[in-house]
Amino acid sequence: MSIPTLKNNFGSVTACCDQTPASNKRRVIRELVEGQHCAAELQAIVDQNYSQIGASAEELVHKILRSFDQTISMLIVDGEVSQNWDGCRSQDSSQSSKVPAAVSKDGGRGCYKRKRGVETWTIVSDKMEDGHAWRKYGQKTILNCKHPRSYFKCTHKSDQGCRAMKQVQRTEDDSQMYHITYIGTHTCIDSSPRGTIPSSNSGIPFEKHHSNTFNNSSLALKFEYEKGMTPSYVTGLDSMTEWEDVILGGFGCGYGDSVSNNETSCLNLELGWLDHGFEFDGGEFV
DNA sequence: CCTATTTGACCTCT
DNA sequence: AGAGGTCAAATAGG
Incomplete structure (x- = not known):
């Protein structure tokens, strides 16, 4: 059974077998989110300098973002999420x-x-x-x-x-x-x-x-959190670390539950569902 | 007077 | 039949 490795322009992530499934999961998500964040920033730069950079660069950035889209969607869609x-x-x-x-x-x-x-x-x-x-x-x-x-x-x-x-x-x-x-x-x-x-x-x-x-x-909404939001934009979080904390902050919050932190409760609620789509038991994605 | 908002009615879709 | 989306008359505000 091969070890899953995700590669993108910002580096690669390997799900190592010497770590816990949860840890590997967090690392993969963290890398994906960070890579997507970088790509989004790159697109902002391209947009601001569109006249100088041109359409080819813009197209390339779109391809990168699309790659993140597809990677994340493949991971998520395989999960079973049924909540509204x-x-x-x-x-x-x-x-x-x-x-x-x-x-x-x-x-x-x-x-x-x-x-x-x-x-x-x-x-x-x-x-x-x-x-x-x-x-x-x-x-x-x-x-x-x-x-x-x-x-x-x-x-x-x-x-x-x-x-x-x-x-x-x-x-x-x-x-x-x-x-x-x-x-x-x-x-x-x-x-x-x-x-x-x-x-x-x-x-x-x-x-x-x-x-x-x-x-x-x-599921679409949840995915949009992943793909579209940057930390500061979503809830005023200050850093990628905080954003990851929101994303990865445990799955104790069940459907319909509220959490103490009002500002992030909906995010925890949604993003916790990601766990359904990631299973590293046996070293492969489900 | 003009423009934006409110809100009940009407319409489509499931 | 019920829910959600849109229209347009009534109303409010500048």
Whole structure:
């Protein structure tokens, strides 16, 4: 049985047999997260100097990030995760996004058609602002959720036809964190460049992806924590070490449990599920 | 007056 | 049938 080794441009990680499974697991995750973090920073640099660096470098960075995506997703998807996010009834956002397809007979409130294949991604942030101008068009109470979900469209939908939308919902633990789901990309003039979080959120880029890559929405969310968030961006954590502590801080928190630290409870809740996808017993990934 | 937000009704989907 | 997403009239604020 071979020892699994993960390699990327930032070095390699070997799951050594002389260490405990949990320790190996932590090291692999740590390396993956750090590598992804570095790649994200690199993408920020490329984005800022796009005119000088050019498309080839950008493409290369995307390939690196994609590689992290695939590696992590392979590890996660094999796990068995069945919980839903925060106990809420959840669904694939890319499938639930609807756009008016026709006008109903009574002249107005539309027939809606599910929008498929639209680029969606979810972040968790302590602020709703993202540098774009949004117009709220609805709010809805969601079953089993304490907080309502708000619906926003780009302000420039009418004048520029920008179809970007977002949904914002507070996390369940009463913290000041928000789940923000972006649906579609901005085509309006004041949109931010190529998928980077605007300056108000530190400008650290995050990877967009299709949520329907996953069958399980909670799994997608969890994965998005892994792939998209950098420590400072997620909860104001100061260092990669703290971020890892959040990610790896044990699995004592069961589904629906709360932990004492409100700021990280949702993260612990979600990221603890990673353990299902990593099994080093016998020296191989499950 | 114009623009943004609120909110109940309407619609699709599961 | 129920849940979630969207519309648009009513309302609020500048």
